[in-house]
Structure formats: structure tokens, C-alpha cells
Amino acid sequence: MNMQQADPIKMDYLDPANALNMPEMADMTFAMDFLSRVKEGVRNLSVALTESVSPDLRALLRTQLRQGIALHQEISELMIRKKWFHPYGLKEQFQLDMLSLQNTLEISKQRFFPDDTSRKGMFDRTPDAHMGGSEA
Amino acid sequence: MKSALHETLEVHELAAFKTICLTTSKTMRALVSDPELKDIMQQDVELTHVQLQELNSVLANYVQAGVAP
Numbered sequence: 001m002n003m004q005q006a007d008p009i010k011m012d013y014l015d016p017a018n019a020l021n022m023p024e025m026a027d028m029t030f031a032m033d034f035l036s037r038v039k040e041g042v043r044n045l046s047v048a049l050t051e052s053v054s055p056d057l058r059a060l061l062r063t064q065l066r067q068g069i070a071l072h073q074e075i076s077e078l079m080i081r082k083k084w085f086h087p088y089g090l091k092e093q094f095q096l097d098m099l100s101l102q103n104t105l106e107i108s109k110q111r112f113f114p115d116d117t118s119r120k121g122m123f124d125r126t127p128d129a130h131m132g133g134s135e136a
Numbered sequence: 137m138k139s140a141l142h143e144t145l146e147v148h149e150l151a152a153f154k155t156i157c158l159t160t161s162k163t164m165r166a167l168v169s170d171p172e173l174k175d176i177m178q179q180d181v182e183l184t185h186v187q188l189q190e191l192n193s194v195l196a197n198y199v200q201a202g203v204a205p
Binding site: 023024026027030031033034037038040041044045047048051052053054057060061064067071074075078082 | 140142143146147149150153154157160161164167168169170172173176177179180183187190194
């Protein structure tokens with residue numbers, strides 16, 4: 001197996017020093033992902049609402065839209081309180097995003113699973129075997 | 137429920153998106169360590185579950201009424 005890398009790894013994942021603040025940084029990433037999913041949900045619902053005419057469907061979508069907006073408020077307030085999100089401080093937000101970018105680049109260079117992790121052959125059939133998945 | 141075909145497609149799109157969201161929230165919650173974030177994500181899982189059930193029943197009605205692909 002070729003262990004040579006053109007781009008040298010600065011971060012050693014086996015060194016406990018690099019695990020410092022890792023749970024907090026991970027939480028920040030999960031919260032950001034969550035926020036953008038909720039945001040996209042609100043936008044999708046508004047688009048669907050303006051495309052629908054039936055009163056029953058409009059009522060349902062309106063309720064779901066309200067719930068989505070409430071959830072968006074809750075998650076963004078939490079992120080602001082935790083200092084994971086700085087909507088009023090462009091400088092802080094920029095620095096934080098650059099830091100996550102650098103960390104993410106370092107993490108993506110790690111060889112976490114150098115060996116083959118395929119589970120193929122461990123099960124008696126594939127999930128799509130009944131519809132001839134392997135022949136498709 | 138009276139409906140037009142384009143409404144079925146909109147609801148279908150929303151249901152597909154919400155399915156991804158529910159799966160993501162449910163799996164990622166296991167990796168979160170902050171209790172407050174965990175709590176909100178649990179709320180999201182429960183809410184999305186209900187919303188997805190509602191969309192599912194709407195789609196089932198459309199299929200029954202014949203306004204589905």
C-alpha cells in the first residue's frame with residue numbers, strides 16, 4: 001500500500017493534543033449543518049406553499065412552515081449564545097469559518113481507514129437482490 | 137382531498153427532502169456532545185417524524201384519488 005502523500009500531514013490524529021476542543025468543534029459543525037437544513041426546509045416549504053391552491057394542503061404547509069421558522073429561531077439563538085454563529089460580527093464569523101476550513105482540510109488529509117472496510121461478502125444477499133440489483 | 141397534479145409533485149419533493157433531514161438528524165444526534173444541541177435535534181427528529189407522516193397521508197390520498205404519477 002502506498003503511504004506516501006504529496007501534501008504533508010501537519011495534524012497527527014493519534015496525538016491527544018489534537019483532540020483538544022474537538023467535541024466542541026464537531027458540535028459547531030453539526031449545528032451549522034442543522035441550521036442550513038432547517039433554513040432550506042423553510043425555503044422549500046414557502047416555495048411549495050406559493051405553488052399550491054387547495055385549502056387543505058395550504059393549511060398543512062402553513063403549519064409546517066411555522067414550525068420550521070420556530071425551529072430555525074431556536075437553533076440560531078442557541079448557536080449565537082454558544083458563539084458558534086456571529087450574525088452581527090462579520091469579522092468573527094469570517095475568522096471562525098477560516099478556522100473550520102483549515103481544520104477540515106487537515107482532517108480530510110488523514111488516513112482514518114487505511115485498510116479495506118468493505119463488508120461485501122459478509123451478507124447472504126444485497127439489499128437490492130430481489131430486483132436484480134447486481135445485474136442492473 | 138381535491139388536488140392538481142403539480143401539487144402532488146410539490147408534496148413529493150418536500151417528502152423526499154424531509155426524509156433526508158430526518159435520517160441526518162437521527163444519525164448525527166448520536167455524535168453530538170452538547171446537551172442543548174442534542175435536545176433541539178431530538179425535537180427536530182420528533183417534529184419531522186410527525187410532518188413526514190402528514191405528508192405521507194396527503195400523498196396516499198393523492199394516489200387514491202388518481203392524481204399521482
